[in-house]
Amino acid sequence: MPLSEQHIxxxxxxxxxxxxxxxxxTADLFYTKLIIDKPSLKKTFDYPxxxxxxxxxxFLDEIIDYINxxxxxxxxxxxxxxxxxxxxxxPKHYASVIQSLLFTLRHALxxxxxxxxxxxxxxxxxxxxxxMKRGLLNKN
Numbered sequence: 001m002p003l004s005e006q007h008i009x010x011x012x013x014x015x016x017x018x019x020x021x022x023x024x025x026t027a028d029l030f031y032t033k034l035i036i037d038k039p040s041l042k043k044t045f046d047y048p049x050x051x052x053x054x055x056x057x058x059f060l061d062e063i064i065d066y067i068n069x070x071x072x073x074x075x076x077x078x079x080x081x082x083x084x085x086x087x088x089x090x091p092k093h094y095a096s097v098i099q100s101l102l103f104t105l106r107h108a109l110x111x112x113x114x115x116x117x118x119x120x121x122x123x124x125x126x127x128x129x130x131x132m133k134r135g136l137l138n139k140n
Contacts (some may be wrong), residue, residue: 003127007120008067013132014121015064017112018105026108027053032098041096044068059084063128077128078135091136094129101125 001012018026028105029050035042045052059080066073089097105121 001123002127003067003070003120003123006116007123010120011067011124012064012119014105014109014112014117015060017109021108023057024049025054026104027056029107030056030100030104032095033103037100038093041088043139047128064125067124070131074131074135077131078138081132081135084132085136091129091133094132098122098125098129 028049031045031049035045047055062076062080066076070077102118102121103124106118109117
């Protein structure tokens with residue numbers, strides 16, 4: 001399912017609210033959930049929380065910048081996939097990353113979160129995941 005204009009607006013609006021929360025708080029929630037779901041990733045994120053928060057927010061900021069036309073930014077998204085693979089995050093982890101992201105957004109945004117916003121983020125995350133996977137396949 002492609003992202004609609006309504007989806008894009010919901011993502012951007014929720015991102016504005018999410019950015020008002022201290023990054024280390026939301027990053028702690030994200031990485032705790034991810035490591036509970038995928039304990040094998042614990043060593044991958046064995047950095048100070050501030051560094052992990054920066055990495056998470058830089059990635060999400062970049063995706064939000066591309067959200068209107070993900071297809072026009074496939075090369076940049078492919079580079080993100082390569083960078084994250086160097087950290088030890090491979091396509092087999094993407095579903096867990098998406099679930100951790102949705103969990104974090106849902107809990108951090110509370111009243112700003114609804115089914116439509118979740119659907120928008122899920123579609124966007126799945127599209128980015130597919131682009132990242134294609135980029136890694138084409139690289140090999």
